[in-house]
Amino acid sequence: MPRWCTTVVLKKGAESPTTVGWKIRSQTNNQVGLERTVIMQMLKIVPEKCTGCMQCELACSWVQTGMFQPSQSLIRVNVFDEEASYAPYTCLQCDEAWCMNACPVNAIGIDPSGQAKIVIDSLCVGCHLCTIACPFGTVFTLPETDKAAKCNLCGGDPACATACPTDAIEFGDGQQAGEWFEQWGDRVHSQYVEAGKA
Amino acid sequence: MIKSATGGWTGKILRVDLTAGTSSIEPIPEDWMHDYVGGRGLADRYMYEEVDPTVEPYAPENKMIFATGPLTGTPVPCGARYMVVTKGALTGCITTSNSGGHWGPELKFAGYDLLILEGCAPKPSYLYIYDDRVEVKDAAEYWGKGVFETEDGLREELGIPNLRVACIGPAGENLVRFACIMNDKHRAAGRSGVGAVMGSKNLKAIAVRGTQGVSIAQPEAFMKSLWEMRAAMDTDPGKKAFNDLGTAATIDMTQSFGGLPTRNFQEGQFEDFENLNGVAIRDTRMVATKACFACTIACGRVTQLGEHADKFMVNMHPRNWKQAGEGPEYEAAWALGPDTGVGDLDAVLKANWLCNDLGMDPISMGSTLASAMELYENGVVTDEQVEMPLEFGSAEALVRMTEATAYREGFGDELAEGAKRMGDKFKHPEVFMGSKGQEFPAYDPRGFQGMGIAYATCNRGACHLRAWTPAIESSGQADPHTTEGKSEWVVEEQNKSTTHDATGICLFVGFAGASLESMVPLVAAATGVPYTLDDFVHIGERTWNLERLWNLNAGMTKADDTLPKRILKEPHKTGPSKGVTVDLDAMLPIYYEHRGWDSEGVPTQEKLTELGLGSL
Numbered sequence: 001m002p003r004w005c006t007t008v009v010l011k012k013g014a015e016s017p018t019t020v021g022w023k024i025r026s027q028t029n030n031q032v033g034l035e036r037t038v039i040m041q042m043l044k045i046v047p048e049k050c051t052g053c054m055q056c057e058l059a060c061s062w063v064q065t066g067m068f069q070p071s072q073s074l075i076r077v078n079v080f081d082e083e084a085s086y087a088p089y090t091c092l093q094c095d096e097a098w099c100m101n102a103c104p105v106n107a108i109g110i111d112p113s114g115q116a117k118i119v120i121d122s123l124c125v126g127c128h129l130c131t132i133a134c135p136f137g138t139v140f141t142l143p144e145t146d147k148a149a150k151c152n153l154c155g156g157d158p159a160c161a162t163a164c165p166t167d168a169i170e171f172g173d174g175q176q177a178g179e180w181f182e183q184w185g186d187r188v189h190s191q192y193v194e195a196g197k198a
Numbered sequence: 199m200i201k202s203a204t205g206g207w208t209g210k211i212l213r214v215d216l217t218a219g220t221s222s223i224e225p226i227p228e229d230w231m232h233d234y235v236g237g238r239g240l241a242d243r244y245m246y247e248e249v250d251p252t253v254e255p256y257a258p259e260n261k262m263i264f265a266t267g268p269l270t271g272t273p274v275p276c277g278a279r280y281m282v283v284t285k286g287a288l289t290g291c292i293t294t295s296n297s298g299g300h301w302g303p304e305l306k307f308a309g310y311d312l313l314i315l316e317g318c319a320p321k322p323s324y325l326y327i328y329d330d331r332v333e334v335k336d337a338a339e340y341w342g343k344g345v346f347e348t349e350d351g352l353r354e355e356l357g358i359p360n361l362r363v364a365c366i367g368p369a370g371e372n373l374v375r376f377a378c379i380m381n382d383k384h385r386a387a388g389r390s391g392v393g394a395v396m397g398s399k400n401l402k403a404i405a406v407r408g409t410q411g412v413s414i415a416q417p418e419a420f421m422k423s424l425w426e427m428r429a430a431m432d433t434d435p436g437k438k439a440f441n442d443l444g445t446a447a448t449i450d451m452t453q454s455f456g457g458l459p460t461r462n463f464q465e466g467q468f469e470d471f472e473n474l475n476g477v478a479i480r481d482t483r484m485v486a487t488k489a490c491f492a493c494t495i496a497c498g499r500v501t502q503l504g505e506h507a508d509k510f511m512v513n514m515h516p517r518n519w520k521q522a523g524e525g526p527e528y529e530a531a532w533a534l535g536p537d538t539g540v541g542d543l544d545a546v547l548k549a550n551w552l553c554n555d556l557g558m559d560p561i562s563m564g565s566t567l568a569s570a571m572e573l574y575e576n577g578v579v580t581d582e583q584v585e586m587p588l589e590f591g592s593a594e595a596l597v598r599m600t601e602a603t604a605y606r607e608g609f610g611d612e613l614a615e616g617a618k619r620m621g622d623k624f625k626h627p628e629v630f631m632g633s634k635g636q637e638f639p640a641y642d643p644r645g646f647q648g649m650g651i652a653y654a655t656c657n658r659g660a661c662h663l664r665a666w667t668p669a670i671e672s673s674g675q676a677d678p679h680t681t682e683g684k685s686e687w688v689v690e691e692q693n694k695s696t697t698h699d700a701t702g703i704c705l706f707v708g709f710a711g712a713s714l715e716s717m718v719p720l721v722a723a724a725t726g727v728p729y730t731l732d733d734f735v736h737i738g739e740r741t742w743n744l745e746r747l748w749n750l751n752a753g754m755t756k757a758d759d760t761l762p763k764r765i766l767k768e769p770h771k772t773g774p775s776k777g778v779t780v781d782l783d784a785m786l787p788i789y790y791e792h793r794g795w796d797s798e799g800v801p802t803q804e805k806l807t808e809l810g811l812g813s814l
Contacts, residue, residue, distance in 0.1 A: 005421035051496040053489035054300070058273040061411065068272050069411025071307065081383065082521035084486040084500040163273065165494035
């Protein structure tokens with residue numbers, strides 16, 4: 001049984017700014033186009049393997065709320081019926097995190113492991129700027145608190161990855177945030193180009 | 199606000215009066231939840247309490263109950279099921295039609311264990327449920343439209359991408375006796391004509407969005423059992439095979455036993471079975487596998503016709519089918535394939551999609567068409583009565599008559615009444631292959647003797663999902679041709695599958711390394727009620743007897759627990775099941791005795807008292 005099943009339900013975000021991101025960011029090379037020197041763990045999503053069963057949403061909501069409540073999940077499965085395609089998506093943990101840059105009160109930081117951008121509840125004022133800044137639409141606001149909520153990688157043991165029955169979501173080593181997404185984007189882009197030629 | 203149950207159950211019912219367009223929320227009596235677990239059991243209890251068994255299926259007094267189980271909406275593998283309980287339009291029995299997909303969990307997330315529909319809407323309407331907000335809305339725009347279009351349209355109109363829709367197609371609107379309720383486009387509460395009952399209530403669709411959660415009474419114990427079950431399933435070869443080949447792999451098994459009914463049960467083996475089996479579907483038309491909610495198996499076949507979409511363009515009502523769809527599953531592949539003698543996968547696939555889009559049960563559709571083909575080949579139905587020759591093996595007839603049935607066009611009007619009523623009308627009742635008015639599914643009882651007693655005694659008419667005897671008859675545990683031990687096994691299995699249905703978990707976990715036994719600790723931990731396996735068997739028996747009582751009150755007798763003459767008297771002339779007939783006379787008394795019923799099939803007072811039904 002994975003650890004997340006029985007650990008005390010994680011609070012949404014962290015209580016206090018134990019590690020605010022800037023220090024760690026300065027250690028890594030976050031200039032676009034340059035290779036990272038630090039290997040980190042990240043979520044990798046393979047949409048081709050997804051069957052649309054929503055186990056990831058159930059697991060995520062369990063960690064968030066202690067209930068099975070997909071509406072509260074921070075990973076969402078997009079269903080494209082007509083193309084027979086299912087695309088789970090969640091925060092890419094961007095190197096150059098737009099949510100983090102947009103936040104006017106520094107309420108989005110980097111967690112101690114250096115892997116996840118997290119919302120610091122005590123600082124968040126609920127201005128929603130991060131939800132607008134995120135190019136992928138993976139920062140949400142919670143209706144009851146009106147504060148931001150985003151994937152925090154469950155503190156290094158992401159529930160969605162263990163819950164996935166088809167290994168469509170994996171948590172493993174990578175060099176650059178969202179590198180899996182780039183390949184996927186390239187494929188979609190080339191399909192568009194092909195379609196344009198035809 | 200009603201206090202919710204500890205876990206698993208929400209403890210609430212949503213009751214909608216379609217005549218008045220009003221709704222109310224009420225609590226479920228706690229002892230009923232404990233005594234019937236949920237889903238099918240609980241809904242049966244409400245049917246018994248509230249619906250007069252002698253009511254006409256299409257009368258406003260008939261009610262429809264949509265029921266989820268305590269594990270629906272949880273990550274227990276295949277926790278996707280909901281049950282539709284009503285008086286069946288095809289059978290006149292209490293019917294319990296089960297479906298997967300994502301609709302059932304969504305109803306649970308909206309906060310309800312049960313949805314009870316009463317009365318009849320004055321005009322075409324749809325029901326919109328967003329948590330506590332419930333509205334009966336005008337559906338004039340969707341009336342007459344197919345299932346796919348209706349679902350997309352409602353999603354667009356209401357502007358909710360995560361909306362889940364259960365709806366009827368033109369078949370339900372036109373009161374085709376075997377119309378389904380379709381959810382998530384390709385999932386069906388299929389049998390016994392629940393869609394026709396919904397159509398008679400002028401209800402086109404039920405659109406649900408739920409944002410609440412399912413809580414668990416004992417989280418730690420629940421999670422432990424959940425991962426034990428997942429581990430057992432992950433190492434089971436059945437799960438992998440099921441995912442690889444889907445349900446249609448069963449065709450090879452039934453064929454090898456001479457139990458694949460062919461050309462309206464005139465033969466037990468089909469020469470072109472390899473065109474339609476799991477391998478053929480996977481290798482030629484499948485583009486992906488698809489899972490229902492929380493399912494770790496993913497037996498669903500996403501198929502694409504591609505450049506073959508224009509084949510058999512006999513449709514009077516053209517549809518744009520360049521995109522992907524689902525199916526066929528084993529039952530559909532059989533009914534539309536071997537039973538009608540059609541060995542062309544594209545025709546079967548197309549007829550299957552038509553059934554899905556028009557909202558019809560492909561089993562009854564194929565079987566009724568097969569009966570009509572027999573009538574045609576015997577000269578009872580003449581060329582003047584049909585628009586095209588209804589010969590066995592005609593792919594064109596299969597595709598066109600499927601469509602004509604849903605719209606009740608031409609001879610389709612006769613087919614829409616089901617094989618029993620059609621056979622009676624043409625004075626050849628022997629062409630009807632079924633029990634209690636419902637057509638048989640895809641197992642020939644002469645190939646699997648046990649299916650004979652299972653079909654004859656099933657409370658909702660012939661059904662393969664209440665006691666699937668090939669489980670023992672194909673694995674060498676029991677001789678497929680003898681009656682020995684079959685009645686006893688069927689009684690036990692019917693009790694077990696009934697509670698399995700009540701939990702909200704798909705029966706198919708049984709083929710993938712789990713069983714009812716795996717459900718016991720999960721339901722116990724979810725609800726906080728310390729159930730045991732014995733409790734579950736007892737609950738199943740209670741529910742089964744309750745359904746039986748309802749059917750007896752509806753006018754069913756021992757005479758309805760029977761099989762067609764062809765099954766009882768006419769053996770196959772070739773193949774592995776050559777020479778076998780079903781000895782129902784030997785099995786039925788043992789069945790009754792084992793059930794604690796008298797020789798007329800009526801539960802004894804003693805039995806009812808034992809089951810806590812003594813006062814009913």
